[in-house]
Amino acid sequence: MNKDSLKALTNAHAWVGLVISTILFIIFFAGSISLFRDDINAWELNPHFAVNEQSENLSLDSVINTVAKEYSINTHGYFILSMPSAEQPLANLYFEEKLSGDEHVDQHLILAPNGKIIGNGNGSNWGDFLYELHYDLHIPEVGLYFVGIVSLFFFVALLSGVVIHWRKIISKFFQYRKEGKKDKLLDAHNLIGVMGLPFHIMYAFSGLVFNLLIIYQISYAVVLYGGDQSKLLTAAGVVDVHLDETKIVMPVQGLDNLYLTAKASLGEVSINRVSIDHFGDESASITFRGADKSQFSTRKEATYHIASGRVLYLTKDNFDNDLRGGLAVISSLHFGDFAGYLIRVLFFILGIGTCYIILTGNLMWIQKKANLRAEKQNQLGLKVVYAMTTGGFIGTIFASAIGFIFARAIPIDYIGRSDLIAYIFFGCLFTAIAVSLNIKAQKQFAAIFLKITAVALAITPVLDWLFVSQGIIAMLKVGYYHVIVVEMMLLSLALFCWLIASRLFVNRRVEVDNTIGDALNIPVQEQTLLN
Amino acid sequence: MWSKTFAGLIIGLLLSVSLVLNLNLLLPIKEDTMLLIGLLLAFPIWAGIQVWGYSFINAKKAWLKLSLVLIPSVLINAVLLSLR
Numbered sequence: 001m002n003k004d005s006l007k008a009l010t011n012a013h014a015w016v017g018l019v020i021s022t023i024l025f026i027i028f029f030a031g032s033i034s035l036f037r038d039d040i041n042a043w044e045l046n047p048h049f050a051v052n053e054q055s056e057n058l059s060l061d062s063v064i065n066t067v068a069k070e071y072s073i074n075t076h077g078y079f080i081l082s083m084p085s086a087e088q089p090l091a092n093l094y095f096e097e098k099l100s101g102d103e104h105v106d107q108h109l110i111l112a113p114n115g116k117i118i119g120n121g122n123g124s125n126w127g128d129f130l131y132e133l134h135y136d137l138h139i140p141e142v143g144l145y146f147v148g149i150v151s152l153f154f155f156v157a158l159l160s161g162v163v164i165h166w167r168k169i170i171s172k173f174f175q176y177r178k179e180g181k182k183d184k185l186l187d188a189h190n191l192i193g194v195m196g197l198p199f200h201i202m203y204a205f206s207g208l209v210f211n212l213l214i215i216y217q218i219s220y221a222v223v224l225y226g227g228d229q230s231k232l233l234t235a236a237g238v239v240d241v242h243l244d245e246t247k248i249v250m251p252v253q254g255l256d257n258l259y260l261t262a263k264a265s266l267g268e269v270s271i272n273r274v275s276i277d278h279f280g281d282e283s284a285s286i287t288f289r290g291a292d293k294s295q296f297s298t299r300k301e302a303t304y305h306i307a308s309g310r311v312l313y314l315t316k317d318n319f320d321n322d323l324r325g326g327l328a329v330i331s332s333l334h335f336g337d338f339a340g341y342l343i344r345v346l347f348f349i350l351g352i353g354t355c356y357i358i359l360t361g362n363l364m365w366i367q368k369k370a371n372l373r374a375e376k377q378n379q380l381g382l383k384v385v386y387a388m389t390t391g392g393f394i395g396t397i398f399a400s401a402i403g404f405i406f407a408r409a410i411p412i413d414y415i416g417r418s419d420l421i422a423y424i425f426f427g428c429l430f431t432a433i434a435v436s437l438n439i440k441a442q443k444q445f446a447a448i449f450l451k452i453t454a455v456a457l458a459i460t461p462v463l464d465w466l467f468v469s470q471g472i473i474a475m476l477k478v479g480y481y482h483v484i485v486v487e488m489m490l491l492s493l494a495l496f497c498w499l500i501a502s503r504l505f506v507n508r509r510v511e512v513d514n515t516i517g518d519a520l521n522i523p524v525q526e527q528t529l530l531n
Numbered sequence: 532m533w534s535k536t537f538a539g540l541i542i543g544l545l546l547s548v549s550l551v552l553n554l555n556l557l558l559p560i561k562e563d564t565m566l567l568i569g570l571l572l573a574f575p576i577w578a579g580i581q582v583w584g585y586s587f588i589n590a591k592k593a594w595l596k597l598s599l600v601l602i603p604s605v606l607i608n609a610v611l612l613s614l615r
Contacts, residue, residue, distance in 0.1 A: 012532065152574075152577065152578060155574070220566070
């Protein structure tokens with residue numbers, strides 16, 4: 001590649017990275033935490049509903065009897081039971097409760113291993129909140145596609161980075177120059193980028209598949225299938241087992257037998273999800289879904305007509321379709337759900353490493369622009385980028401830390417709990433950005449803000465043991481360690497924040513602040529005061 | 532930079548669909564496998580074309596060169612679809 005092309009590509013790499021940096025940071029930070037989504041959900045709920053028994057033999061008939069007596073279940077709505085497992089002692093039931101007329105309300109019930117309703121989980125979804133932040137930023141309708149476009153530009157930044165760095169990729173593989181400020185940032189950026197490259201490519205690609213698949217779905221449907229979406233879906237292994245509603249009321253029973261039949265038919269499987277279609281109608285069907293833990297990414301599923309016990313669909317190998325099988329593999333890689341905690345810890349470290357790459361990329365850009373002569377500088381741009389880096393990046397971590405604190409501190413039965421925590425999260429994030437836009441000594445602010453964030457992250461484990469220690473101990477006694485996993489994650493993040501504050505933002509603080517101060521035309525006397 | 536971005540974004544998307552469609556129409560592979568291969572190739576092609584677009588010194592060149600690759604691919608699509 002010639003010099004001009006390489007220069008154009010280097011500029012584009014910096015530009016693309018800068019434009020997507022804040023959103024990409026939020027996506028990666030929330031995504032890294034979401035690797036422990038189930039643990040976070042269990043951390044939030046389980047200590048309040050501690051059980052002292054382990055059981056994977058939940059009676060479905062007993063659950064249905066209990067729930068149907070207390071709630072009017074919407075026939076046209078969803079009915080999903082997340083089964084207890086070796087990792088999760090409680091069952092979670094999600095369904096639509098019919099109110100009057102066409103009105104209905106979402107319900108989330110917590111069930112003990114014996115099937116008894118022990119609580120309502122409507123207000124406790126902090127893990128799900130972080131996960132949704134990861135994939136659509138909580139932007140209705142278009143958030144998913146927006147995140148998809150950001151993933152595409154992340155892919156572009158990765159590929160352009162590889163091309164730029166290609167000639168030095170082997171010779172400078174372990175290079176890390178601690179002395180020069182710019183060298184240190186660049187070497188850290190390259191080192192983590194190259195070492196984590198397969199991981200980054202996998203995440204950019206799988207993120208694109210999840211969020212922008214619709215583009216190719218439409219293209220294929222139009223060009224290959226003459227606009228017939230159903231033909232494409234059939235080729236893609238989407239199986240329609242829907243039965244038409246008969247409007248004949250029929251109690252839902254005999255599920256325990258169907259469960260045993262499904263287990264026997266599916267072979268080696270851990271059924272983790274049971275769903276019922278057309279609850280209470282003669283046409284009702286039940287689907288058992290699970291994974292074969294002895295194989296990599298193998299999903300199994302069986303659907304039965306409840307009234308007759310007739311098999312409507314059964315697959316032991318990813319819907320017997322290569323596309324579905326491929327998507328299952330991509331999904332397993334993305335969620336790191338194929339090798340226990342170890343792989344998720346590794347992915348978590350790499351995910352946080354990516355956050356560090358984004359940070360160093362922005363800091364290099366700021367440093368480069370700050371070193372330009374005054375007439376060449378775009379002071380507003382520099383200020384905005386600096387504010388988005390300190391306020392946006394650190395603000396995201398801080399808002400998450402505060403979210404964890406409130407998820408533990410607000411009583412579990414408080415009405416509107418999850419909405420309140422969401423408002424607090426976004427309030428903290430936007431306040432951090434607004435404050436950093438009005439701060440001149442950005443380095444000093446970043447260092448202090450990071451240390452405050454580190455303390456906030458470390459507060460949650462303390463609150464855990466102050467508020468729900470009995471529940472935690474009860475769960476530990478029966479072998480459930482979700483609280484400890486979440487606490488370890490928070491403490492490691494706290495340590496990471498503290499180290500960044502101490503190493504990256506404090507060293508040569510005066511010198512760097514002066515550079516930025518000069519760039520923003522702050523008088524020397526004022527800079528001295530700020531420093 | 533925005534013009535180069537749109538060149539890569541738009542032509543990259545069209546080219547990824549077009550190239551994958553050509554493969555789909557040419558290779559005698561079963562339908563679901565072909566859809567998977569298409570999916571695996573389409574996004575990297577899209578991102579790769581964008582990177583290529585950025586490597587040109589100006590946006591005009593980017594639009595021109597990318598279009599020069601897109602046109603023959605679309606013509607092949609048309610021929611293959613008409614022979615189908």
